[in-house]
Amino acid sequence: ESPNKMREFKMKNPKWAIRWFCIALALCLISSVGASLIQTGGGKVSVQTHSIPTENGKFISINLFKPDNATPDNPAPLIIASPGTYNSKEMQDVAAIEFSRRGFVVITFDPYFHGHSSSSEDPYTVMPYSQSGGQIALVEYAHAMLDYVDTEKIGVTGHSMGGRISMNTANYYSRKVMDALEAAALPESDGGVEITPAEEENAWNEMKINAAFPVGSTVTEEIAAEFLCNIGINNGIYDESPRTGEYLLVNSGLPENEWVTADTLELGKYYGDAADGTLRVAYREHETHPWNHFSHSTASNMINFFFTAFQVENPIPADNQIWLWKELVNAIGIVGMMLLIVPTAALLIKIPCFSSLEHAEPAQLPALTTRKSEYFFWGGWAISWIISGLSLFPVSLLANKIFPVNISANAVTANIFPQNITNGIWLWALFNAIVGLILFIVSYRMNGKAGGVTPENWGINTTVKEVFRYLALTLCIYFVFYGVVYISTELFKADYRLWILAIKTSRFGTMMTAWGYAVLFFPFYLMNSILINSSNRVAGQKEWVNILICGLGNVLGIAILVAIQYITLFATGAVAFTDWNFPLLQSAGLMIWLFVAAIISRYLFRLTGKVWLGAMVNCMIIVSIGCMNTMQHVPLA
Numbered sequence: 001e002s003p004n005k006m007r008e009f010k011m012k013n014p015k016w017a018i019r020w021f022c023i024a025l026a027l028c029l030i031s032s033v034g035a036s037l038i039q040t041g042g043g044k045v046s047v048q049t050h051s052i053p054t055e056n057g058k059f060i061s062i063n064l065f066k067p068d069n070a071t072p073d074n075p076a077p078l079i080i081a082s083p084g085t086y087n088s089k090e091m092q093d094v095a096a097i098e099f100s101r102r103g104f105v106v107i108t109f110d111p112y113f114h115g116h117s118s119s120s121e122d123p124y125t126v127m128p129y130s131q132s133g134g135q136i137a138l139v140e141y142a143h144a145m146l147d148y149v150d151t152e153k154i155g156v157t158g159h160s161m162g163g164r165i166s167m168n169t170a171n172y173y174s175r176k177v178m179d180a181l182e183a184a185a186l187p188e189s190d191g192g193v194e195i196t197p198a199e200e201e202n203a204w205n206e207m208k209i210n211a212a213f214p215v216g217s218t219v220t221e222e223i224a225a226e227f228l229c230n231i232g233i234n235n236g237i238y239d240e241s242p243r244t245g246e247y248l249l250v251n252s253g254l255p256e257n258e259w260v261t262a263d264t265l266e267l268g269k270y271y272g273d274a275a276d277g278t279l280r281v282a283y284r285e286h287e288t289h290p291w292n293h294f295s296h297s298t299a300s301n302m303i304n305f306f307f308t309a310f311q312v313e314n315p316i317p318a319d320n321q322i323w324l325w326k327e328l329v330n331a332i333g334i335v336g337m338m339l340l341i342v343p344t345a346a347l348l349i350k351i352p353c354f355s356s357l358e359h360a361e362p363a364q365l366p367a368l369t370t371r372k373s374e375y376f377f378w379g380g381w382a383i384s385w386i387i388s389g390l391s392l393f394p395v396s397l398l399a400n401k402i403f404p405v406n407i408s409a410n411a412v413t414a415n416i417f418p419q420n421i422t423n424g425i426w427l428w429a430l431f432n433a434i435v436g437l438i439l440f441i442v443s444y445r446m447n448g449k450a451g452g453v454t455p456e457n458w459g460i461n462t463t464v465k466e467v468f469r470y471l472a473l474t475l476c477i478y479f480v481f482y483g484v485v486y487i488s489t490e491l492f493k494a495d496y497r498l499w500i501l502a503i504k505t506s507r508f509g510t511m512m513t514a515w516g517y518a519v520l521f522f523p524f525y526l527m528n529s530i531l532i533n534s535s536n537r538v539a540g541q542k543e544w545v546n547i548l549i550c551g552l553g554n555v556l557g558i559a560i561l562v563a564i565q566y567i568t569l570f571a572t573g574a575v576a577f578t579d580w581n582f583p584l585l586q587s588a589g590l591m592i593w594l595f596v597a598a599i600i601s602r603y604l605f606r607l608t609g610k611v612w613l614g615a616m617v618n619c620m621i622i623v624s625i626g627c628m629n630t631m632q633h634v635p636l637a
Contacts, residue, residue: 017346024340028484028496031333035494038097038326044068045100047493051116052141060134061116062109063089063493065100070148077153077310078105078146080138083293084160084216086421086586086630088115088504090497094299094323095157102303102316105149107138111165113631116507124633133165136172139208153310155211157302159293163214163233167223174228176206211279211309213302216292219245227252230272230279230309234301236287238569240581246282253278268301274309281305288569290585294499296321333488333496337481337503338596341617342603344480345473349607354473357466359609362459366452367540376447377538380439381553384531387435389557392587393580395431396424418633421586422517422626429524436527440535448535458534459610467612474616481621500589506628513634514627518619525619528554529601529611537602551598555591562588586630593622 040047048064070076079099081092089108096106111133112120120127127133135156142149156166180203184195191199211230216239227249235243247265253272254260260271265282272278285297292298296319303318349358368374403417417423444453455461462470486505489495495504506514532550541549561577565584568576577584601614608614 014347014350017343019343020339021343021347024336024343025484027336027339028333028488031329031331031336031496032488032492032494034329034332035326036492038322038329039065039093039100039494041067041101049493052138054134054137056121058112058118058120058134060109060112060118060137061089062107062138063096065096065106065108066148067100067103067105069103070105072147075148075150076103076105077155077306077312078107078142078149078151079306080107080109080135080142080154080156082109082111082133082135082156082158082162082165083114084158084162086114087159087162088502088629090495090502090504091159091293092157092162093326094293094321095302097323097326098299098303098321099306101322102307102314104306105146107142109134109138111135111161113633116505119632119634124631128161128165129168132169132172133161135165135169139169139173143208151208152210153312154209155213155306155309156209157213157215157306159215160217160289163217166212166214167217167219167227167231169209170212170229170231171223171226173207173209174226177203177228178226180206207277210277211274211306213305215298215302216243216289218243219249221245221248224248224252229277230274232279232281232283232301232305232309234283234285234292234298236289236292237284238287238573239289240565240569240575240585241289241578242574246284250280250282253280270308274311279309288566290500294327296324299323327498330494330496331498333494334498334501334503337484337496338600340481340484341477341600341621342607344477345604345613345617346607348473348476348480354469357469357473357608357610357613359459361606361609362457364537364539365448365457365535366538368538369540370451372447373451376443377536380443381536381549384432384436384439385553385556387557388432389561391431391435392428392558392561393577393583395428396583396587397580399423399427402427418513419517419627419630420633421582421630422623424583425587425590425626426517426520429521433524433527436531440527440530443535458530459605459608460530460534462610462612470608470610470612470616473613474620477617478620478624482624500585501592502629503625504628509634510628510632511624513632514624515620517627518623521623522615522619525597525622526611526615528597529605529615529618532598532601533605533611533614537605543602547599547602550602551595554594554598558587558591558594562591589629590622590626593625597622 045065045067050062050064052060052062054060079095081095083089083091089110092108096108099106110117112118112127113124117134120131122130139154142154143151156169158166181195183189184199184203185193187193190196207229209229213232215234231249233246233249247260247262250265250271251259267282267284271280283301285295287295299321300318307314348354368377400420403423485495485503489505536550537546561584564576575581597618600618604614604617605611
């Protein structure tokens with residue numbers, strides 16, 4: 001028991017906790033300051049967050065990147081960038097950083113139902129088409145309110161759903177021009193059936209954008225029929241759901257006798273003329289769908305396109321990019337945030353009202369000295385992650401039938417269970433909590449009890465009063481954790497993220513939603529803590545090895561599915577699980593957090609001698625991270 005006592009001494013020594021708390025905060029500060037310096041170009045670009053009211057009580061949350069060179073006397077081009085489904089405006093940081101450092105004003109925004117923006121009266125399935133997610137409103141806002149923007153050079157872009165939004169914005173203004181020209185050709189118009197130069201000029205004044213650049217999007221004949229501005233497109237060769245129709249986009253700017261086919265289209269070639277709005281180009285890069293917005297090649301293509309469309313000189317070569325440095329310093333912040341949790345708990349538990357929660361760490365379960373004990377340990381471990389993987393698709397997709405979230409059809413369901421991806425993960429988690437409980441009981445009754453395991457080894461026994469104290473301590477840790485995130489966001493306009501992983505802020509309503517889901521998820525995280533600390537914490541294994549085994553047990557099922565999906569994709573050009581694309585993409589990020597959860601769970605078990613604090617902390621924080629990074633299907637109030 002000597003190693004146990006040494007670990008307890010280090011964990012419960014305030015100096016240890018203060019040292020790691022300071023290291024964690026230092027990493028977060030380095031991340032925040034570094035991200036701020038990069039996205040502001042060393043102070044040459046101001047970054048502001050605003051909430052822009054639109055119509056019918058709706059509002060759009062934006063990040064506005066304004067370079068110093070943009071003034072009323074020297075207006076600059078503007079790029080308005082939209083993220084894809086389940087993402088937030090920060091996913092468009094590549095466009096924001098690279099264009100603002102080249103002298104463009106940039107607006108990134110949360111579409112309706114996402115991030116800090118409001119809901120909409122339209123269902124989320126209709127919103128990108130009927131309202132362009134709020135992008136049209138932002139174009140109008142720029143024309144009316146931003147006197148430092150060159151309104152002759154406004155471009156729109158977006159990824160996935162955001163790409164569809166940008167095409168819809170281009171369609172919207174193109175239709176306004178077409179409608180005005182049709183009206184000008186009516187007999188009762190000013191010029192009669194002849195369109196006068198003044199009428200033509202007025203019609204073209206309806207075109208309030210110059211260019212669009214959708215990324216990760218499919219083009220149809222219907223969409224391509226209504227493009228009267230410059231437009232380019234960028235898709236991935238290894239897109240999980242192949243995007244097609246680029247040649248239709250190119251043909252929309254060409255005379256019919258020059259039309260290309262899918263086979264004769266030259267990727268990367270500029271067709272048409274930017275001066276008359278017929279510039280067209282299509283790119284295909286060796287990328288997956290989520291990799292599009294984390295890509296040097298796609299960023300280069302986008303930069304080259306907009307500078308060509310606006311007919312302005314690029315002061316910095318397109319392949320000179322710094323956005324990746326921001327991602328790397330943001331990643332330092334993620335590490336800092338994860339390191340912050342345990343020392344925060346260790347310091348708070350010294351407060352008198354929480355000090356009674358410190359218990360001696362129970363003795364480890366007996367070593368695996370018999371073949372039977374090895375079979376039960378490794379067999380239970382393998383069964384848990386195998387069932388975890390096999391159940392992911394069928395159980396999570398069942399949620400769409402049980403919890404419909406189309407707000408026009410079932411507002412009550414949407415109010416109670418407003419996040420369809422979270423609903424699916426919750427059902428999967430609940431199912432696996434039940435599986436875990438069965439494995440725990442079977443292992444104890446058929447092996448552990450006879451091998452000398454007693455309930456005292458588990459660290460489960462507690463009282464109602466103690467549970468509430470654990471909950472109070474969890475909330476304190478939670479508010480310290482998210483307090484750091486909110487301070488970073490307010491002071492530095494930076495959160496902590498790397499690609500699909502993000503620890504970010506949200507609207508208060510979304511946080512309340514996260515707390516509601518945390519109650520539903522708690523059985524899973526409690527059972528997970530029991531398996532890690534009461535069932536798999538055996539003697540005879542080094543601590544780091546045992547934690548690694550537990551962490552892998554949390555994620556191997558999902559990891560194997562991800563590996564199968566992408567090995568198949570890169571080998572054949574098509575994914576293995578076509579119908580289960582979205583659940584797998586969303587679960588890839590969860591996989592990382594579940595591995596970290598095993599580490600946090602073990603350290604908090606060592607601190608308290610009980611499974612409860614680790615279960616509560618992991619549940620509150622990981623569920624909140626997920627809920628704050630997805631779409632909220634709450635009907636518009």
